[in-house]
Amino acid sequence: MIAAGASGTTRPVTGCDVLVVGFGCAGATAAVEAAEAGASVVVLERASAPGGSSALSGGELYLGGGTSVQQACGFEDSAEAMHAFLSAALGPHADEEKLELYCRGSVAHFDWLVDHGVVFQPSLHDRLTWMPDTDDGLMWLGENAWPFTTLAAPAPRGHRGPVPFYAGRALMDSLVAAASAAGVVTHTDTRATELVVEDGRVVGVLARRFGQDVEYRAERGVVLTTGGFVDDDRMLADHAPALLGRGKVSDGLDDGSGITMALAVGAATRRMAAHETSLTYLPALAARGMLVDARGQRFVNEDAYPGIVSHAAVAHRPAPYWVVVDETGFEELPERERWGVRPAYAAEDLDELGAELGMPEGALAATVAAYNRDAERGEDTWFHKDPRWLRPLVAPYAAIDVAAGFHPGAREGVAEGGGVVGFTLGGLHTTPDGEVLTWAGTPVPGLYAAGRSTSGIHGDGYISGTSLGDATFFGRLAGRSAAAGPS
């Protein structure tokens, strides 16, 4: 920190009420709320255009409790059912205080997004996949899979923009337009380097802009929405080593810069080891057969949300992971949904196939025998996969090496990191209102944060849509808090 405005400085100073650092979806919603509360708002973005990692994401927002899109698709839902699902799926140890706010406010948040130009088609994508290849606005995110079906009435809550595959760009285009309409000023190519503290209060930042040192002064507050730290290997080694060597889901700028700046002024972090994991397997293919670990053991219902399945594998089971299917299962999946995936091994005999895959003798055959027994009577007694996916597997069998990744139809390079990609979920410790806390648990005056630079609603689990979801929801609250200014 520096004593800003020191005599003799010649760097340009830009003043505003609320300064937002980082123009992903958390920054966008914070900026809009602050501007609509009457504050003059400047948003800084390191890249040459707004968007951040949000714009490169799948674009799902986890919303429910009875949104108009859910209703149009014929689903009843409640905040309580949404809470029961998320508490389990994001847990153990989901942040109950933030989660309850998030679920109670979800319909209103949906309406706010729609009012600000975000578009969701009122149609359901009813297939198992990472991302729909359609413009459907609603998708299942594992609500209809065991064990969640035993906890709450299932309703699909994945809301997304009207584009196939990655819908994050559409979301960000809408939010950037909303910010612009609200009078928010954007400075791109501007990298905040340090928070400025005066009399114990954060009053602005120092930054680099087109090779020049510049300063921003915020009368009311600074909101950090700079993203996580998956792009900084030193921070990963210190706090989330499980992501070392894995692929990075980010725009390349998630280097924890906001977290680091806040730590330097006494801010606290929370749950820095938490992270999301995606494994490059095809959910619709695995559900038609099985997913097994290096020893040929099944370990999860393959129709669960792919993030849950990925975490069950990567965090808990020995690699490599194999999708084992038969001819019927493979051919049932339309070619365009195969994303270039092809079986690496095939055999008439399971002992032969298991041996080729380096599994213990008899392991794969025993797993398939137990599966087929269950499939014949229509009940997966091991992992409770929905009966609609159960069918005894018959020779010839094929095995797909999940680490080989996807090819056409998906982003390239996704098979890096052994077919495992991820991002960080830990970060600054904030109140639900977005105040950044010190290690002593008191707010850092003038400093707010939201999105993946903070620890959000997540415990040890993750479901798609909860990152953009909590970033936009708590981004709005942080923007409003900052606009309210010093009390």
Next chain:
Amino acid sequence: MIAAGASGTTRPVTGCDVLVVGFGCAGATAAVEAAEAGASVVVLERASAPGGSSALSGGELYLGGGTSVQQACGFEDSAEAMHAFLSAALGPHADEEKLELYCRGSVAHFDWLVDHGVVFQPSLHDRLTWMPDTDDGLMWLGENAWPFTTLAAPAPRGHRGPVPFYAGRALMDSLVAAASAAGVVTHTDTRATELVVEDGRVVGVLARRFGQDVEYRAERGVVLTTGGFVDDDRMLADHAPALLGRGKVSDGLDDGSGITMALAVGAATRRMAAHETSLTYLPALAARGMLVDARGQRFVNEDAYPGIVSHAAVAHRPAPYWVVVDETGFEELPERERWGVRPAYAAEDLDELGAELGMPEGALAATVAAYNRDAERGEDTWFHKDPRWLRPLVAPYAAIDVAAGFHPGAREGVAEGGGVVGFTLGGLHTTPDGEVLTWAGTPVPGLYAAGRSTSGIHGDGYISGTSLGDATFFGRLAGRSAAAGPS
């Protein structure tokens, strides 16, 4: 922090060269080294006597590379073999810089301990157990189990005092005597509350002593050896939620006080989610049969070090966990080694037993069938348990609920937390020399730390003896650094 020595203060001030906060094994070794380097040393201890959690521990020190005890027991060893083992057992992501120092310096550290009165009998305890019931000074800590046997020549490296079961008290008695002999002054019943910083340098602490505010001034440095944070549920929720609701391995004062004090002056933490886990199962019984999870699946070679087995269960497999044995296996274990454990279920038929345990139909029978096939040919193709433990299991079979815990012969209450107890391994980010680092990676002048208030040699794994081992090893280095004073 406060501006100490402010005019008008009436609190008593005690001066010294090096102030050590916390009198467990890290504090003891830091104090001895500092005193032997010529510094006047005061050690503060919150409890009414020295010892801390170290004195309540098993007392194992992980030492090797060819100690005189290893030699007397007929084992050759090298720093390289020790490093290869620990790098794997404490990994992935063990701290390679600290680990290399630790292994290279291990024989010298052993000699230093012996020179300072620590006693190790030159005899090997060659049984699978959490803690020997003898005075043997050397024990295996999983070096002779797969996969470690494939990485380095196995040698036992668990060094311990000449008492049955918990040997931590004997270790601490020796170290406390050594500190006293070196002229170290001890203030018990004294709780440090705040670090005192002047001109950017830590120069002492404020403390409470018998209900009075007191101050300590350290000319050369303050060494924090205050232990981990397993006793603070708020810190666990923020940083290591996996330990919430588990039993706590501590003296009840491991509330992260040193970490918290250091954070307040800008210190950084590292790997706060890392933790040790112990499951209350009998290693020697599990090795004679099998350990299975809630679904009746084996998941580890049961002859591995119990800490490895516990982590494999608790972190990665669904509870409850069962030890399944037959009559021969159970009766082979002498009564005094059974620690009061009794089978909860018994049956002639495995399907019946599996059903009683709530496992999927056929699961347990399939696991035992695969195990027996392997046992007959003397090779555990699944998990590579040593052939000496392999014997086909025969009816009647018994199952022991691991969560029921131990009874006579062990500490009471150990079955709390579902039979899972643990402690934290994350903490302050230090250099190998014990300097506490800021978030920016620069030392906090005047501040040093060691033991479980720091992140030590551990990555995601844990082996007994590496906590007292790294605490005494790096405690000595921190004491020496502090005695060297400002550069």
